[in-house]
Amino acid sequence: MAEAVDYKYVGSRPVRPDGADKVTGRAQYGADINLPNQIYGRILRSTVAHARIKSIDTSAAEAMDGVFAVVTGADFPVGEHGEIGGEGGGDVADVAQNVMARDKVYYHGHAVAAVAARSQSIADAALAAIKVEYEKLPLVLNVLDAMKDDSPLLNAQCFTKGLAEKPTKPSNIANVMTLARGNLDEGFAAADVIHESEHVVPMSHQGYIEPHACTATVNEDGRATVWLCTQGHFDTRAQTAKILGKSLADLRFIATEIGGGFGGKTVVYLEPVAVKLAEKSGRPVKMAMTREEVFRATGPTSGSVARIKVGAKKDGTITAAQAWIAMEAGAFAGAPIGPGAMAIFAPYKLEHFKVETFDVLVNKPKVAAYRAPGAPQTMHCMEVALNEIAIKLGMDPIDLRLKNAAEEGTQAPYGPKFPVIGFKECLEAAKKHPNYTRPVPAGAGRGVAAGFWFNVGMQSSAEVYVNDDGTVNVVEGSPDIGGSRASMCIMAAETLGVPYDRVRAMVGDTDTTGFCNVTGGSRTTFATGMAVIQACEDIIAQCKQRAAATWGIDADQVDWKDGQVVPKPGINAELKPLTLAQLAAKAARTGGPIAGRASLNAQGAGPSFAVNIADLAVDRETGKVDVLAFTCIQDAGTAIHPSYVEGQYQGGAAQGLGWALNEEYIFNKDGIMENAGFLDYRVPVASDLPMIDTVIIEVPNPSHPYGVRGVGETGIVAPLATCTNAMRDAVGFLIPDLPLSPPRVLAAIDAHG
Amino acid sequence: MARVHFPDNILPYTGGVREAVVAARNVRDLLRELEARYPGCHETLDRASVAIDGQIYQDAFLEPLGTNSDVHFLPRIEGG
Numbered sequence: 136m137a138e139a140v141d142y143k144y145v146g147s148r149p150v151r152p153d154g155a156d157k158v159t160g161r162a163q164y165g166a167d168i169n170l171p172n173q174i175y176g177r178i179l180r181s182t183v184a185h186a187r188i189k190s191i192d193t194s195a196a197e198a199m200d201g202v203f204a205v206v207t208g209a210d211f212p213v214g215e216h217g218e219i220g221g222e223g224g225g226d227v228a229d230v231a232q233n234v235m236a237r238d239k240v241y242y243h244g245h246a247v248a249a250v251a252a253r254s255q256s257i258a259d260a261a262l263a264a265i266k267v268e269y270e271k272l273p274l275v276l277n278v279l280d281a282m283k284d285d286s287p288l289l290n291a292q293c294f295t296k297g298l299a300e301k302p303t304k305p306s307n308i309a310n311v312m313t314l315a316r317g318n319l320d321e322g323f324a325a326a327d328v329i330h331e332s333e334h335v336v337p338m339s340h341q342g343y344i345e346p347h348a349c350t351a352t353v354n355e356d357g358r359a360t361v362w363l364c365t366q367g368h369f370d371t372r373a374q375t376a377k378i379l380g381k382s383l384a385d386l387r388f389i390a391t392e393i394g395g396g397f398g399g400k401t402v403v404y405l406e407p408v409a410v411k412l413a414e415k416s417g418r419p420v421k422m423a424m425t426r427e428e429v430f431r432a433t434g435p436t437s438g439s440v441a442r443i444k445v446g447a448k449k450d451g452t453i454t455a456a457q458a459w460i461a462m463e464a465g466a467f468a469g470a471p472i473g474p475g476a477m478a479i480f481a482p483y484k485l486e487h488f489k490v491e492t493f494d495v496l497v498n499k500p501k502v503a504a505y506r507a508p509g510a511p512q513t514m515h516c517m518e519v520a521l522n523e524i525a526i527k528l529g530m531d532p533i534d535l536r537l538k539n540a541a542e543e544g545t546q547a548p549y550g551p552k553f554p555v556i557g558f559k560e561c562l563e564a565a566k567k568h569p570n571y572t573r574p575v576p577a578g579a580g581r582g583v584a585a586g587f588w589f590n591v592g593m594q595s596s597a598e599v600y601v602n603d604d605g606t607v608n609v610v611e612g613s614p615d616i617g618g619s620r621a622s623m624c625i626m627a628a629e630t631l632g633v634p635y636d637r638v639r640a641m642v643g644d645t646d647t648t649g650f651c652n653v654t655g656g657s658r659t660t661f662a663t664g665m666a667v668i669q670a671c672e673d674i675i676a677q678c679k680q681r682a683a684a685t686w687g688i689d690a691d692q693v694d695w696k697d698g699q700v701v702p703k704p705g706i707n708a709e710l711k712p713l714t715l716a717q718l719a720a721k722a723a724r725t726g727g728p729i730a731g732r733a734s735l736n737a738q739g740a741g742p743s744f745a746v747n748i749a750d751l752a753v754d755r756e757t758g759k760v761d762v763l764a765f766t767c768i769q770d771a772g773t774a775i776h777p778s779y780v781e782g783q784y785q786g787g788a789a790q791g792l793g794w795a796l797n798e799e800y801i802f803n804k805d806g807i808m809e810n811a812g813f814l815d816y817r818v819p820v821a822s823d824l825p826m827i828d829t830v831i832i833e834v835p836n837p838s839h840p841y842g843v844r845g846v847g848e849t850g851i852v853a854p855l856a857t858c859t860n861a862m863r864d865a866v867g868f869l870i871p872d873l874p875l876s877p878p879r880v881l882a883a884i885d886a887h888g
Numbered sequence: 889m890a891r892v893h894f895p896d897n898i899l900p901y902t903g904g905v906r907e908a909v910v911a912a913r914n915v916r917d918l919l920r921e922l923e924a925r926y927p928g929c930h931e932t933l934d935r936a937s938v939a940i941d942g943q944i945y946q947d948a949f950l951e952p953l954g955t956n957s958d959v960h961f962l963p964r965i966e967g968g
Contacts, residue, residue: 218935224966297897299904312963313896341968398968473963504968550893550960551939589965593946656967738945838943848967 144628145841148778149635151621162392165348165364170419174203176412177258179248179265181240184498184806186269188238195264201253202261203416208237210411212380219374224402225469231378233501234407241466242498243807244431251412251420274498274806278440278461281307281497289496309468310494312476314548322455322487326446330523335872336512337799338438341505342818345394348423351409359410360387366396366614367653371403372645378407389644390614398504401653404433430811434503437462437470443516447524451538455487456480460513465501470494475509477549479517481587482558483539498806507588507848511855518584518856532583533566557770557834558744564830565746570766579752579763580865586745586852590845591656592737596649597666601729605716609640612651613663618779622660623667625775630671632698649734657845662737668840673731681725682713739838745769747853751861758881760796766828772836772844780846785827787850793819795858797876890957901929915948936961
């Protein structure tokens with residue numbers, strides 16, 4: 136492990152710069168933007184889950200007083216194929232059809248038309264006046280049914296990709312991915328114990344508090360401005376441009392504050408429609424989804440069916456592992472099978488393994504990214520299997536994982552060797568944590584599981600401006616979801632050597648700052664932070680030049696130290712240091728305003744591992760589960776702002792606990808979601824959860840100036856298996872499927888006798 | 889000479905070959921050489937991430953390859 140570095144600001148816990156506005160209600164979220172002469176857009180959604188659209192009659196709606204525009208799929212360009220980034224992004228032609236159906240609807244809630252009217256009530260009345268004639272088609276909701284040869288097909292042009300031979304028949308299986316190494320027969324033959332099981336993980340939603348919302352206005356010259364809540368205004372601008380056939384320069388996207396995204400706000404739903412309605416009506420159009428629309432028509436994450444087989448020797452060495460996992464894509468291809476396959480065995484040294492994953496179309500909403508996309512579903516079955524192996528061997532589950540843990544130099548199942556990683560450090564911290572060493576409360580069960588996420592870098596830009604008084608403004612383009620403005624300020628303060636409270640950060644729009652990919656992939660503190668650091672280094676280089684010019688000496692005779700330029704030791708000792716503020720005050724005489732900038736494609740993101748511990752109590756009469764204690768131990772690399780890191784761990788745990796214990800999409804036989812509201816789709820609320828304990832492990836990432844790894848996603852991975860394993864300990868047998876909701880738990884207890 | 893490892897979705901182009909040894913200065917040259925050897929593979933490889941000696945690059949192009957570099961092509965990961 137690298138030696139600890141004594142930072143001045145990195146690792147501190149200052150008050151967040153956006154905090155006051157958020158707690159006083161001043162902060163502007165997606166639905167808070169209002170423009171003069173604004174009208175309101177609403178979307179008509181399909182009432183059936185799979186049908187051909189025979190006709191749409193909008194004449195009555197268009198004739199209504201107060202209705203300014205009506206659009207259907209016919210108003211949108213045919214569109215071209217092309218990739219949209221991100222898990223769940225998929226093909227731009229698919230996203231365009233998801234935004235507005237053309238000849239078919241593929242799920243209940245699919246958009247078929249939209250209106251813009253003087254008021255929301257007139258807009259709703261206009262929607263009711265639109266007549267859509269459907270020719271119903273057979274539907275398929277179950278992923279295993281959809282894989283059968285005789286299943287109804289969603290798309291006759293879908294031929295499975297990823298097979299060794301190009302298929303001759305269309306299929307609902309859009310993509311297949313296989314990873315393998317060694318010889319499974321040899322590996323399982325060497326095992327003393329083998330565990331096999333099948334697990335269902337339900338489709339679940341990110342459950343962000345803020346529904347999707349945007350306001351669009353289009354000038355007479357065709358140039359559009361869109362305010363939206365998004366994880367990435369540059370990427371959603373690009374998607375909108377492709378869907379509408381517009382140039383990027385004709386679209387200005389302004390990110391508002393955002394009330395959660397977790398991957399679900401990386402893709403467009405409303406924005407192209409709002410622009411089209413604004414264009415057609417000549418007025419600004421505001422659109423905001425209801426919670427019901429969010430559930431029915433935005434992207435949840437894939438439900439899955441997983442089959443796992445793991446073998447191990449008596450000493451705990453895993454000899455072989457095999458997994459088969461089918462994931463629901465929803466209506467269009469894009470289930471996160473790649474990262475799911477790559478993550479499942481990532482924490483372990485394995486000589487013999489094989490994992491096959493399948494991206495399967497079903498008549499449900501198109502999935503979108505959700506925190507560590509694919510990893511929670513796939514790693515659930517592996518981490519449960521390891522628990523069963525530990526029970527069979529009479530071995531501590533943490534010791535079993537330590538015995539097989541990946542470390543620096545281990546060849547990851549997805550190919551390359553790991554750089555320095557902190558999995559063993561997480562396991563060792565878990566083993567000695569008081570929540571693990573104390574006795575399990577009477578009547579409760581304890582579970583342990585590991586989590587992993589790759590983390591990514593991608594493209595970011597930043598500009599840093601020094602004001603006359605030495606204060607600093609940072610401008611970057613990553614929407615602040617988890618406190619990134621505070622982290623940017625800390626890194627700028629550390630690099631420039633100025634106090635944190637003299638630095639301000641803002642998120643610029645697509646016209647005012649350089650390109651940044653989405654706030655996703657746990658990349659923002661790592662990659663945009665790297666851009667901010669480089670922009671500050673640009674300033675330091677300029678300050679050294681300006682100070683040298685001020686003193687009349689060569690630039691190579693000066694150093695930067697603690698926020699000021701100093702003469703190098705031993706020469707020009709009579710010169711007094713020049714602070715950033717002093718240099719800024721005289722900037723007009725040394726070349727003008729001091730500003731630094733950087734644009735980069737950040738490489739070297741460091742993987743992050745986690746270990747979770749849960750104590751669950753089960754009411755055997757009702758099946759209700761109480762979380763008595765939950766502990767997240769995760770490697771952050773370096774925690775720039777530890778409070779935010781802890782918040783990410785706790786947030787990931789809360790979402791993982793919700794998925795594990797209660798959350799699931801429930802569809803009736805007609806493909807209609809029956810629990811499209813927070814009353815029936817049960818996310819955990821504060822009273823459901825104990826204080827979630829956190830331990831920040833810091834194994835610095837050598838590829839980042841301050842050692843940052845991403846922390847946003849790993850936290851959701853382990854809670855699923857942690858809960859299944861704790862339930863196993865509590866009731867004495869394995870309940871393989873999720874969620875561990877009262878009906879399922881009670882039925883399992885009753886069935887088990 | 890870099891040792892290159894292919895994912896399963898490239899095997900139809902390589903005729904089942906899982907590894908190749910290639911002389912290339914950087915990823916750009918590597919992709920050109922692989923397309924020459926295995927026509928049609930470029931489109932898929934160009935969309936993939938590349939791991940060079942353990943370091944994963946999302947958009948590799950000019951990244952240099954060492955004389956004994958270990959190169960893996962991986963699906964792009966962007967996360968949520």
